[in-house]
Amino acid sequence: MINVTHTENQIQNVLNFQDLISTPFQGEINAMCLKRNLIGDFSEIVEKVTLNENMSEISLEELRELQLSEQGQLARKILLNDFKGLKEHGASPTLNIIKCYDRDDAFPFFPTDVYSYHVDRSPIATDTFLCTYYGASSDIIPNSQATQKILIPEIRAELKKLYGESDEKGFESFLSEYFFDLHYQPKPNAQPINLGIGNLWKLAIDHPESKVLPCLHRAPKEKTGENRLMIIC
Template sequence: MNNTFSDNNQIGLVSTFPELVNTNFQGAMNAICWHRDWDGDFKEIVSKLQLKDNVTEVFTEDLLALPLSEKGIRAREIILNDLQLLTDFGAQPSLNLLKSYERDEELDFISTDVYSYHVDRSPVSTDTFLCTYHGTASEFLPNDQVEQKTLIPEIREKLKELHDGPEAEFEAFLKEYFFDLHYQPKPNAEPISMGSGHLWRLAVDHPSQKVLPCVHRAPVENDGEYRLLLIC
């Protein structure tokens, strides 16, 4: 399932935060990875945090209150540094302890939750940053290995029935309910795991973006295992 990062022209590999935020997306490259090998114990942090909801935001004071081993302290320093770097950059990072995301089960022919392959959209020039510190990692697909769900004939016909309005307003309807952001893997598609501890920057769909947005999704969680995820 996991392709090698260095063998994929969709991925740009960098070794510092300044490189992560200053490297331009170009051509097929719409995902940039600050590839890191950490020796911190993120599992220890997860084991000592308290899950209040299926998705619980973790704040700096929560991390600082944890009694930790030397490797746990190292892991905490890594997380706090990432949060500070992104905040100083002007982003608004959120650290989440999560059991599971809410599922979209309203329609049986199309899903619009984060477990579905999707792209992020923004009206302004921005990017998505994320890092899985513990648990199953997020994953993405090359753009030539997916098909927009709203272009699949049987799905499109059902969406037209759901719309039940003027044809001229159909595309606006698809955008309003985010149907157009979701993608179906083609046969033999090969998902790429983002791995653990690496900080990623993904291209999003916005007017000034010169590359295709990165198609990604949240993974199905392992039973009994929480994820610790930074995202903004």
């Protein structure tokens, strides 16, 4: 029997990791959350890792070799356990320290970077898992509170100019090829939902076997001088 605390809008809260990975999305639910109050000093891990670029992946070997205080060791144990659980589930988790993501300025009227609300897409059935342990955390937004950007008339008109041909079928392929169709614009008075610190999330993505709408999410604007620590797969 699946232990569910309650359902709120598109979000279903679960009580343990096994329920998180095994509970299927259905109906309007396209986000699941394992709420947690984690112990340990995750900031110590962020401070001990040298960041030479805007984003760096931490290997398990590097994580294990860090000289940490007792609180830092508690944080490391949680990271290793989360990584192990996701790996055993068949996912391919990465542990990242992030100063900021690259911005997309190729099309000023239509940025396609992760700071824009977007959905993930895969040719096979899978889900997105993520947890922020330190720093700013991501947002999701109900599908009903956003509009696919390619359906907004003025944006679509600019995209057709960019495409430069009259072939409608080719235009639709162009939108998919350059990932324009993955991005959404919040409606006025939309109410984003912050994913919080320490919570482990499962988000529905766009794939051929999906029975629910993909979850709209975005990366947060980082706080100056505060790098993020997160796991994602």
